[in-house]
Amino acid sequence: MDYKIAVIKGDGIGPEVVDSALEILDAVGEKFGHKFNYTEVLAGGCAYDEYGEPLPEKTLNVCKESDAVVLGAVGGPKWDDLPGEKRPEAALLGLRKELGLFANLRPAILFEALKDACPLKPEIIGDGLDICVVRELTGGIYFGERGFRDTEMGKAAYDVEVYAEQEVERIAKVAFDMAMKRKKKVMSVDKANILESSRLWRKTVEKVAKDYPEVALDHMYVDNASMQLVRDPKQFDVIVTTNMFGDILSDEASMITGSIGMLPSASLGENNKGMYEPVHGSAPDIAGQGKANPLATILSMSMMLKYSLGLLEESECIEQAVTKALNEGNRTGDIAGTGEKILTTAEMTAAVKANL
Known part of the structure; x- marks a missing residue:
């Protein structure tokens, strides 16, 4: 089947983790015979820089016409002095309101392989x-x-x-x-x-x-x-x-559960149309350095497959691949213990993809 997905990469590490998640989503689509058609639009600080508004009308229209919305992260110190209605976070409130997304699901699961990371x-x-x-x-x-x-x-x-x-x-x-x-x-x-x-x-x-x-x-x-x-x-x-x-x-x-970089979320409306994003923020201090943990965004894709698209087997496939990658000892910096090898964003993504 074909699905229309609105993609908002956002600010900071948003583009990096979204690119990783879409790479996994494409691999799942190839495995199960689905095609995900992406339309990339702007929201947040990058949208303000481009249009003078954190949530352009074009972005909202694309999101309304899509089967689901993928969001990276918005915000950063660069835009902290803007008035409230112009701040990147206003885009989140606007998307939730205009799309009727009233229920935010945030699972907090401690993976067996990450018990040592729990405080x-x-x-x-x-x-x-x-x-x-x-x-x-x-x-x-x-x-x-x-x-x-x-x-x-x-x-x-x-x-x-x-x-x-x-x-x-x-x-x-x-x-x-x-x-x-x-x-x-x-x-x-x-x-x-x-x-x-x-x-x-x-x-x-x-x-x-x-x-x-x-x-x-x-x-x-x-x-x-x-x-x-x-x-x-x-x-x-x-x-x-x-x-x-x-x-x-x-x-x-x-x-x-060990790291905010591990947690996905889903924001759902009456018809299960949803917006899917990692719980973590834009982390501008590490943006562009390949240090971001992509797993929260990848697991958000699992939630999208389950709740908005009704693809339960495909959703489970992603969850199992993440679990296997962690069990093999693959770690980004936020979940690595003393002496453990630290993977880049791309390397962690490749470890999950290899286990699909």
Whole structure:
């Protein structure tokens, strides 16, 4: 089959890791008889440099017409002084909103071969970790009313956290559906002891839970959740939470697996049309040096094959190839132990491709 894929390489190491991921995707296509047709467009800092906007209309139109979107990374110190609506990160918010991508799936898996890279004690991680953070993506404080006002203490800035019942219901359903395919446990994270929006969140999640009697639902305040992730991460299966809390907790979850360079993500809408990107940032300090770990982006392709294109065997093929490459001792600098050989981005990509 033929598929239309929008490609946004972005800034920093984005082009390097996306090129690696597409090389693997093409190899999978050749193996299984599929053709992936790529249309490259700009978003982020490079788009601002070219068009004066972080999300050009052309980019948005191509993404809307594609079966899925591949994104590298956006941002960097070069654009830090731009106003909010012109910053590279505004492209991410715009893509999520315009494409209706309300559910962000961030699996945090500790590969057996990388146990030594985990910063936690062996007795804490036991036989491994497998957590999935389901983050609401188009509501909350990132999309709420914002502005400035004068106060007795000078100029003040404000950002408003707003959630509607339907927004909470749809993300909760994603989390419960995910849990049904895993260990049937959902932890809803909020701040219901303080925030009115969190009290509505908790009440709505409990209502959705009634449709999933097989799934055990628990609640945890976000400050406690951040502590428990490093104290006893094995207690978690699926975590569902708000946009801002999910932004923070998913990065914490990724680091306890050894390296943020290993973690993929999927942002999905109602029709499973999605945008797929690594969790890590643009890392401009190592851009163009061949030091970037491509595995997070390669694993994001696995998620794309599974969730947007429905190609389960092909998705599993990539996951197994990554696992085999790691078991063989292949390492980039971020996951290498003392004395281990460090591979370049291209060499790690070749190791995965050889195991397809």
